[in-house]
Amino acid sequence: MIITCPHCGPRDLAEFSYKGDATRTRPGTASGDLAHWNAYVYERENPAGQHREFWQHTGGCRKHLIVTRDTLTHAISHVEFPPTKAPRRSGA
Amino acid sequence: MADRRSFVADPVIAAHAASPLQGLKRPGEFGALTDDGPGVFLTERTGLSIGEVASWKDSEGKCRVAIRAVAGVMLNVAPGSGTAKLEINVFNFAPGRWLVAGTKPDLVAQLAGSVGEDGSVTDLSHGRVVIRIDGPKSRWVLSKLFAINFANTAFARGQGLATMHHDITALVQRVGEDAFDIHVFRSFARSFWSLLRRSSEEVGYRID
Ligand SMILES: [Zn+2]
Numbered sequence: 001m002i003i004t005c006p007h008c009g010p011r012d013l014a015e016f017s018y019k020g021d022a023t024r025t026r027p028g029t030a031s032g033d034l035a036h037w038n039a040y041v042y043e044r045e046n047p048a049g050q051h052r053e054f055w056q057h058t059g060g061c062r063k064h065l066i067v068t069r070d071t072l073t074h075a076i077s078h079v080e081f082p083p084t085k086a087p088r089r090s091g092a
Numbered sequence: 093m094a095d096r097r098s099f100v101a102d103p104v105i106a107a108h109a110a111s112p113l114q115g116l117k118r119p120g121e122f123g124a125l126t127d128d129g130p131g132v133f134l135t136e137r138t139g140l141s142i143g144e145v146a147s148w149k150d151s152e153g154k155c156r157v158a159i160r161a162v163a164g165v166m167l168n169v170a171p172g173s174g175t176a177k178l179e180i181n182v183f184n185f186a187p188g189r190w191l192v193a194g195t196k197p198d199l200v201a202q203l204a205g206s207v208g209e210d211g212s213v214t215d216l217s218h219g220r221v222v223i224r225i226d227g228p229k230s231r232w233v234l235s236k237l238f239a240i241n242f243a244n245t246a247f248a249r250g251q252g253l254a255t256m257h258h259d260i261t262a263l264v265q266r267v268g269e270d271a272f273d274i275h276v277f278r279s280f281a282r283s284f285w286s287l288l289r290r291s292s293e294e295v296g297y298r299i300d
Contacts, residue, residue, distance in 0.1 A: 007171045007187050008253060012239040015256060059256035061186030081187070084149060 131229030131295025183252025
């Protein structure tokens with residue numbers, strides 16, 4: 001599998017570390033919404049097909065990436081840097 | 093206001109600097125030499141001051157200007173762009189991060205002064221070893237070690253990048269027609285140097 005880093009260009013999978021599901025939204029640190037926390041920590045879709053994932057280019061520029069990957073074919077349709085502004089969080 | 097002073101180590105004193113490659117770089121010609129001479133030339137670049145400049149979120153442009161003021165070279169905004177001269181090498185190896193290596197003993201202190209609060213400067217002079225591979229077969233040898241396109245058209249002179257060989261992190265800059273500088277952690281230098289020698293045997297190599 002080859003991931004095309006927006007900075008470094010196409011690189012071998014061996015240079016990247018998987019950092020998990022990028023579809024989750026973390027509750028605000030002050031949130032007491034246990035259902036939301038439970039969903040954030042434990043619930044995963046495990047889709048057969050398109051999936052948004054965090055990866056880190058540990059063996060290159062060391063930036064975190066959001067990769068859209070097809071879990072059935074490993075075809076990668078999109079790679080981007082995560083937004084630099086933190087998304088608005090609920091329950092803060 | 094938080095004190096965000098950069099880290100500047102004691103300058104490298106060329107007369108006292110010890111190479112971690114000591115005992116492994118006996119000059120001579122080795123491997124499968126042909127009548128055309130060595131396929132590659134291996135050298136360690138010594139006495140360098142090496143600094144890493146990292147910008148904050150919105151200060152990339154300011155850091156570029158600060159580096160230019162010290163290094164005297166223009167910096168392009170394109171990812172991986174850089175300049176290689178005899179006395180100074182600069183390249184961008186990650187978004188907002190540059191490696192600057194040169195022969196001036198106070199290079200890193202100058203960078204820290206120039207960058208000021210617009211970024212951070214880390215002195216790597218004592219932590220990195222720079223190995224130069226030159227010669228007609230340099231791309232052939234490097235292609236055995238790294239999954240990188242070293243072709244003349246894909247990897248322009250001055251350009252640099254970060255990659256790794258197994259778990260050995262390496263920064264690579266093209267510094268000449270066939271010449272590449274490889275920056276590795278000092279503690280991995282002996283291992284990497286031996287690997288480079290072994291990989292160069294089939295084309296014949298010379299150590300100067
Ligand atoms: Zn990268």
